[in-house]
Amino acid sequence: xxxxxxxxxxxxxxxxxxxxxxxxxxxxxxxxxxxxxxxxxxxxxxxxxxxxxxxxxxxxxxxxxxxxxxxxxxxxxxxxxxxxxxxxxxxxxxxxxxx
Numbered sequence: 001x002x003x004x005x006x007x008x009x010x011x012x013x014x015x016x017x018x019x020x021x022x023x024x025x026x027x028x029x030x031x032x033x034x035x036x037x038x039x040x041x042x043x044x045x046x047x048x049x050x051x052x053x054x055x056x057x058x059x060x061x062x063x064x065x066x067x068x069x070x071x072x073x074x075x076x077x078x079x080x081x082x083x084x085x086x087x088x089x090x091x092x093x094x095x096x097x098x099x
Contacts, residue, residue: 009084016091025084032080035087036065043067044090048079065090 004012006026013025013035025031036046044065051060061079063086065072072093074085 004085004088006081009081009088012088012091013084016087026078026080029080029083032083036063036083039065039087039090048083051075063087067094070094 006024009026010024011021014021014023016038017023017025017031017034019031023031025035036048040046044067047064049062049064051062052058059077060075061077061082062073062075063079063082065086067090070090070093072086072090074082074089076082076085
């Protein structure tokens, strides 16, 4: 998986949303979920799963985008980061590169 900086992810995904670069999908889970909505509109299936649901101290989130037989996942302690990394990976690896 290609690793991006937070600034690179924000810039790339704001293009997908046709949004002002002042918003930060990586910092706001609500904006990250708009990214997921945009990919679902392109035919992707999206899932965000809490990998430590019973823990009060541990945090790990897994975001999954799938289309046809391809699955693109990312994990992070921050749910917005997991969503954004998985989205960028899905777009990069499924012929839908963002400029």
